[in-house]
Amino acid sequence: MTSYQPPMSLFWWLRRRSYFFFAVRELSSVFVAWFVVYLLLLGHAVASGEAAYREFVEWSARPWLLGLNLVALVFVVFHAVTWFRLAPQAMVVRVGGRRAPPLWVAAGHYAAWVVVSALVVWVVLA
Amino acid sequence: MRTIALRVARYRPEDETEPTMQEYEVPLREDWAVLDGLNHIKDHLDGTLSYRWSCRMGICGSCGMTVNGEPKLTCGTFLTDYAPGPVTVEPLRNFPVVRDLVVDISDFMGKLPTVSPWIVDSEDAAPAEGEHLQTPEELDEYQQYSMCINCMLCYSACPVYGLDQDFLGPAAIALAQRYNLDSRDHGAHQRVDVLSAADGVWSCTFVGECTTACPKGVDPAGAIQRYKLTAATESVKSLLMPWGRRSDLPRPSGADQDNNAWSREVR
Ligand code: SF4
Numbered sequence: 001m002t003s004y005q006p007p008m009s010l011f012w013w014l015r016r017r018s019y020f021f022f023a024v025r026e027l028s029s030v031f032v033a034w035f036v037v038y039l040l041l042l043g044h045a046v047a048s049g050e051a052a053y054r055e056f057v058e059w060s061a062r063p064w065l066l067g068l069n070l071v072a073l074v075f076v077v078f079h080a081v082t083w084f085r086l087a088p089q090a091m092v093v094r095v096g097g098r099r100a101p102p103l104w105v106a107a108g109h110y111a112a113w114v115v116v117s118a119l120v121v122w123v124v125l126a
Numbered sequence: 127m128r129t130i131a132l133r134v135a136r137y138r139p140e141d142e143t144e145p146t147m148q149e150y151e152v153p154l155r156e157d158w159a160v161l162d163g164l165n166h167i168k169d170h171l172d173g174t175l176s177y178r179w180s181c182r183m184g185i186c187g188s189c190g191m192t193v194n195g196e197p198k199l200t201c202g203t204f205l206t207d208y209a210p211g212p213v214t215v216e217p218l219r220n221f222p223v224v225r226d227l228v229v230d231i232s233d234f235m236g237k238l239p240t241v242s243p244w245i246v247d248s249e250d251a252a253p254a255e256g257e258h259l260q261t262p263e264e265l266d267e268y269q270q271y272s273m274c275i276n277c278m279l280c281y282s283a284c285p286v287y288g289l290d291q292d293f294l295g296p297a298a299i300a301l302a303q304r305y306n307l308d309s310r311d312h313g314a315h316q317r318v319d320v321l322s323a324a325d326g327v328w329s330c331t332f333v334g335e336c337t338t339a340c341p342k343g344v345d346p347a348g349a350i351q352r353y354k355l356t357a358a359t360e361s362v363k364s365l366l367m368p369w370g371r372r373s374d375l376p377r378p379s380g381a382d383q384d385n386n387a388w389s390r391e392v393r
């Protein structure tokens with residue numbers, strides 16, 4: 001059977017907001033991967049003694065790296081928000097036999113995020 | 127009489143290599159859906175126009191098309207909402223076009239049986255005597271997913287499916303959940319491999335357009351995210367307890383595995 005497969009236009013991802021964010025998520029995962037690499041490098045520097053750690057901190061203060069990490073942070077937060085938007089759909093929490101409103105589930109996740117972040121800040125600063 | 131212009135995609139593979147647009151003037155009536163406009167063309171203006179439809183009441187799922195860029199059931203999409211027009215009617219996106227507004231649905235048809243969309247009996251328990259009883263709460267668990275009419279609007283809206291046709295897709299996953307969450311079913315175990323494969327739920331990045339497009343309130347995006355949690359929990363469990371049963375999901379019986387072999391053949 002002959003059939004026509006319409007090509008996807010080059011700018012299909014501009015047709016809808018959700019498509020745009022989809023494309024951004026796909027591309028920005030590179031930055032998330034970078035954050036993981038950066039964290040591993042940090043761990044390695046901490047493990048190899050004070051000198052190595054100081055060198056790492058100095059290297060991290062370079063403007064281009066600071067800029068890169070800032071961009072990466074924005075994308076990681078974007079991915080985190082997507083994740084929290086997804087959570088209430090994935091989790092069906094029952095309270096007294098009824099399905100808890102999705103808003104509660106999302107609120108619970110955000111609260112946990114704040115608590116964990118505060119803990120990390122406390123560990124780092126203390 | 128007021129009229130409205132329908133710009134309709136035509137594709138006649140015997141004389142053209144690409145679709146072209148053709149414009150028709152049809153009466154603009156309060157109670158006319160886009161499908162009524164197409165029927166008017168077919169009956170009075172141009173009998174060569176091809177498209178699918180049957181029930182005219184949002185039940186059969188065969189009249190899905192792209193109306194002004196959006197995936198819609200044309201029997202439930204009213205012309206007056208697009209006045210003064212023109213209204214562009216194209217075939218569903220993400221599917222090969224066979225002729226005019228008719229798309230090739232064999233990919234979707236091949237995927238459906240791979241999720242064993244039927245109630246699988248328990249291997250251990252004897253068949254229930256008499257009817258299976260179900261409480262309203264148990265019905266509530268899956269009822270939403272059982273409303274799917276296989277119209278494929280969700281596939282048409284999904285960019286992941288558009289880029290990679292191997293993706294199992296929204297409706298097939300929602301259908302799997304319709305049975306997984308049914309208290310009478312014991313087949314979750316035989317659906318797990320297809321659902322948690324790379325082309326299963328994990329291909330979805332939560333764009334959410336499937337749920338927006340769905341005319342029946344099925345919420346396939348929700349079904350997919352829900353199964354992601356199930357799949358993740360299962361794999362963590364089997365990581366922590368590799369010596370235990372591969373999962374708590376009910377085991378399939380021999381007969382059901384035969385069913386699976388059959389569905390693979392269909393694909
Ligand atoms: S899930 Fe909704 S949009 Fe998708 S095939 Fe079923 S009824 Fe249609």
Ligand code: FES
Binds near residue numbers: 185188199202
């Ligand atoms: S004609 Fe049956 S759903 Fe539209």
